[in-house]
Amino acid sequence: MLKGKKLGVIGVGKLGEALIAGLLKQSDLDVTDIIGSVHHEASIxxxxxxxxxxTTLDNRELTKDRDIILIAVKPQNMDKVVREIADQLKPNQLLISVAASVTTAFVEERLTQPIPVVRAMPNTPSVMNAGMTGLCLGTHAKSEHKEIAEAIFDCVGKTVFVDENLMDGVTALSASGPAYLYVVIESLAEAGVKLGLSREVSTLLASQTMYGASRMVLESKAHPALLKDMVTTPAGCTIDGLMELEEGKLRVTLIKAVVKAAERARELVNNQNSSK
Known part of the structure; x- marks a missing residue:
């Protein structure tokens, strides 16, 4: 799908670098197919x-003869960057944005032609090629653009397409999600320390256990509740631990955390739109 394509990446920071590294490793693209732009000469x-x-410092120069332009800058810089390159873009190019809370409509309204736009919301594990990216299509994006975007982000993890009105949920669940899970890992490790284990051993036990549990869900495709029941033997220690989690309202707290994050994501989208 990507063979023969020319890619330009505006903003080669941590995420941009991770995407390029993943593409070079997992796709048909090589170093001659990709150009990046940076903000400071020292980054070249x-x-x-x-x-x-x-690499270049000139975003407009980068867009020339590129099949795909991927913008990986901070949300507050999107308006400036899109306006800067708008008159350079052609309808046969694909524009991908990875800026959080920036809608496809926000981008399209700053363009001078009907350019296909895809919005992407990756998460930080993408830097380890273990990311989760939510994607949605803009007004002029077609199935071919969907396949290209999917091929790009599949190089750094897994992808899912949703309607754009669900992207706030994607942001709250998978983009913010690693932070919630780090708190869970940290808490489990603290429990290990409380029980006499070293912090190093406790952190390994907690993080590897979460990794293994995640693989069980993904690869078995069984409902998490069924997998939980497989661990929970009658009158065993696991059920006592689960009772404590239920009494502490862990389940509802996690749900409320994601809902609250989604509300904030929606608020940021509205703020972005009101600044047009």
Whole structure:
């Protein structure tokens, strides 16, 4: 799907670098197919050393002869960047945005032609090629653009397409989700320390257990409740631990945390739209 394509990445920070590294490793693209842009001249050598791709300070120059332009800048910089390159873009190019809370409509309204736009919301484990990316299509994006975007983000993890009105939920669940799970890992590790285990051993036990449990859900495709019941033997220690979690309202607290984060994501979208 990506063979023969030319990609330009505006903003080769941590996420941009992770995406490029994943593409170079997992796709048909090589270093001659990708150009990146950076904000500071000092970053040019860093990108060249780590990725081997050509780099520029000129976003407009980057868009020339590119099949795909991926914008990986902070949300507050999206307005400036899109307006800067708008008159350079052609309808046969695909524009992908990974800026949180920036809608496809926000991008499209700043363009001068009917450019296909895809909005992506990856999460930080993408830097480990274990990411989860939510994607949605803009007004002019077609099935071919969907396949291209999917191929790009599949290189750093898994992808799912949703309607754009559900992207706030994606942001709250999978983009913010690692932070919630780090708290769970940290808490489990603290319990290990309380029980006399070293912090190093406790953290390994907690993190590997979460990793293994996640793989069980993904690969078995069984409902998490069924997998939980497989661990919970009658009159065993696990049921006592689960009772404590239920009494502490862990389940409803996690649900409320995701809902609250989604409300904030929606608020940020509204703030972004009101600044048009």
């Amino acid at each position: 050598d860093r990108v060249k050393e780590r990725l081997g791709i050509s």
